[in-house]
Amino acid sequence: xxxxxxxxxxxxxxxxxxxxxxxxxxxxxxxxxxxxxxxxxxxxxxxxxxxxxxxxxxxxxxxxxxxxxxxxxxxxxxxxxxxxxxxxxxxxxxxxxxxxxxxxxxxxxxxxx
Amino acid sequence: xxxxxxxxxxxxxxxxxxxxxxxxxxxxxxxxxxxxxxxxxxxxxxxxxxxxxxxxxxxxxxxxxxxxxxxxxxxxxxxxxxxxxxxxxxxxxxxxxxxxxxxxxxxxxxxx
Numbered sequence: 001x002x003x004x005x006x007x008x009x010x011x012x013x014x015x016x017x018x019x020x021x022x023x024x025x026x027x028x029x030x031x032x033x034x035x036x037x038x039x040x041x042x043x044x045x046x047x048x049x050x051x052x053x054x055x056x057x058x059x060x061x062x063x064x065x066x067x068x069x070x071x072x073x074x075x076x077x078x079x080x081x082x083x084x085x086x087x088x089x090x091x092x093x094x095x096x097x098x099x100x101x102x103x104x105x106x107x108x109x110x111x112x113x
Numbered sequence: 114x115x116x117x118x119x120x121x122x123x124x125x126x127x128x129x130x131x132x133x134x135x136x137x138x139x140x141x142x143x144x145x146x147x148x149x150x151x152x153x154x155x156x157x158x159x160x161x162x163x164x165x166x167x168x169x170x171x172x173x174x175x176x177x178x179x180x181x182x183x184x185x186x187x188x189x190x191x192x193x194x195x196x197x198x199x200x201x202x203x204x205x206x207x208x209x210x211x212x213x214x215x216x217x218x219x220x221x222x223x224x225x
Contacts, residue, residue, distance in 0.1 A: 034213045042218060043119075043203055049213035089156075091214075100169055101146075101205075101214065103156045 002027045002094045006104035013080055014112050021075040021107045023090030028068050031093040035064050035075050037086040038106070044089060048075070080111045115139065117206050117217035125223045131192040134220045138185050138206030144168075145187040146214070147179060150201040159202075162187050194224045 003026045013019055023033075032051045036044040048057045048064040050073070056065040063076040077084060090104040118137040126132050138145050146169075147159040158171040162181035179189045185206075191198055201221050205214040 031211055032213060036216070041201070041221065043117075044205075044216040046213055046215060051211065093214075100158045100161070100171070101148075101156075105155060 004104040029095040119217035136204030142206035
């Protein structure tokens with residue numbers, strides 16, 4: 001059974017810092033991995049999608065890497081801003097369970113002005 | 114292009130009642146999945162529909178059901194509501210197995 005773990009569970013940083021969120025998954029048989037952010041009481045907003053054959057994806061200040069063989073992904077946020085405060089979710093799409101996504105518990109990020 | 118649209122945004126129902134939630138996927142997306150999010154259980158998979166057929170189902174009681182129409186819009190129904198059904202219900206759509214998912218803003222259901 002696929003399990004996704006995110007470390008740390010919570011992170012508080014001053015504005016301007018570069019930071020790394022970590023995600024690990026137990027089964028490397030995945031179609032892709034997606035990073036989302038979720039604001040309180042809201043839906044999930046997709047940040048980056050990495051296919052299983054890819055090593056990284058970048059969008060603006062965000063960079064996500066994927067090491068499928070070791071079951072790890074990192075989300076790098078450069079020059080953090082208070083607007084980045086949210087919960088970040090790592091989500092994998094396993095090959096074995098079709099459409100059923102597996103979610104990490106999330107990292108709750110607070111960026112202080 | 115328009116995103117995934119869920120209606121209504123908020124609902125308050127009484128125990129024992131039933132409720133229907135609606136989801137309109139991104140145009141061209143034939144796969145629609147439903148998830149329940151609660152503080153204690155996190156995000157749990159309810160079911161997935163593809164081309165009007167339920168393709169995958171999570172571990173929820175039969176009170177939870179769904180359907181998909183020919184235009185890919187999907188509805189989820191919960192009968193005989195219980196207090197524990199209070200949650201954020203999220204719908205997501207995808208265009209294919211190798212593609213990512215786009216989520217709606219969710220429907221916040223409160224059962225009193």
